[in-house]
Amino acid sequence: MGNRLEGKIAAVTGSSSGNGRAIALALAREGATVVCSDIRKSALQGGYEEDIEKDTDDVIRDEGGRAEYLDCDTTKASDVQALVERAVSAFGRLDIMVNNAGVFTGLHTIVDETEEQYDFTMAVNAKGVWLGCKYAIAQMLKQEDTSEGETSRGKIINIASIGGLVGLAAEPAYCASKGAVVNLTRQLAVDYAPERININAICPGFLATAMVRPFLDDPELNKTLHELSPWPHLGTAEDVGKLALYLASDDAEMVTGSMQVLDGGYTAG
Numbered sequence: 001m002g003n004r005l006e007g008k009i010a011a012v013t014g015s016s017s018g019n020g021r022a023i024a025l026a027l028a029r030e031g032a033t034v035v036c037s038d039i040r041k042s043a044l045q046g047g048y049e050e051d052i053e054k055d056t057d058d059v060i061r062d063e064g065g066r067a068e069y070l071d072c073d074t075t076k077a078s079d080v081q082a083l084v085e086r087a088v089s090a091f092g093r094l095d096i097m098v099n100n101a102g103v104f105t106g107l108h109t110i111v112d113e114t115e116e117q118y119d120f121t122m123a124v125n126a127k128g129v130w131l132g133c134k135y136a137i138a139q140m141l142k143q144e145d146t147s148e149g150e151t152s153r154g155k156i157i158n159i160a161s162i163g164g165l166v167g168l169a170a171e172p173a174y175c176a177s178k179g180a181v182v183n184l185t186r187q188l189a190v191d192y193a194p195e196r197i198n199i200n201a202i203c204p205g206f207l208a209t210a211m212v213r214p215f216l217d218d219p220e221l222n223k224t225l226h227e228l229s230p231w232p233h234l235g236t237a238e239d240v241g242k243l244a245l246y247l248a249s250d251d252a253e254m255v256t257g258s259m260q261v262l263d264g265g266y267t268a269g
Contacts, residue, residue: 008032010096011035018207029065032248036068075128133188136156216234
């Protein structure tokens with residue numbers, strides 16, 4: 001356990017599985033108190049977590065950290081507002097907001113994609129991040145620094161995707177939703193840099209998570225993904241956790257409005 005985030009209060013959406021779980025654990029292991037949230041407390045089956053049967057907040061407490069869990073449907077403003085309010089009522093403030101909750105409805109062209117699939121994808125991936133930013137920023141604007149030498153008033157980390165930067169075959173709504181996250185992140189960074197609120201996005205490539213498992217379990221798709229990746233192996237959710245930890249730390253004070261690409265060079269080629 002480290003202390004880079006000692007005394008910091010974080011909230012993470014979609015924390016039960018995959019990237020969200022790895023981020024919550026990474027922040028907690030460096031001293032942050034984490035308010036975990038998801039639409040279900042237990043991890044999705046099909047993930048790659050070693051202790052998948054144990055809930056994220058329980059793992060944090062078992063390791064000696066502080067955590068709470070709150071049900072949160074990020075498509076509902078009242079749920080997201082309640083998440084921010086829980087962090088403040090329980091722990092006094094909100095220093096780090098990670099808008100991670102996301103969905104993927106499978107591969108299909110725009111001709112085959114249904115309006116319901118589009119609406120659902122945009123509601124979670126785009127509106128959910130918008131709501132998370134809205135209520136976190138409103139809270140952070142009320143806060144001043146609590147320790148000397150720090151100038152950042154709060155950190156917001158949005159989980160986008162390389163699908164927000166380039167077109168991915170047969171993922172129209174997903175790419176549209178993640179593109180929205182990318183440019184929302186840039187816009188908010190411009191508005192709130194003068195208020196000393198850091199707002200960045202992480203754009204993961206194809207990682208070993210439950211969401212990507214269908215790709216990895218398909219021998220042809222798996223082979224294609226490895227061939228398209230300049231790096232010899234694909235990344236993991238833990239890699240996303242490490243990058244989120246950096247963005248949440250004092251080391252990233254001057255980093256805002258950035259798209260942190262984590263794809264082993266996939267989009268560089």
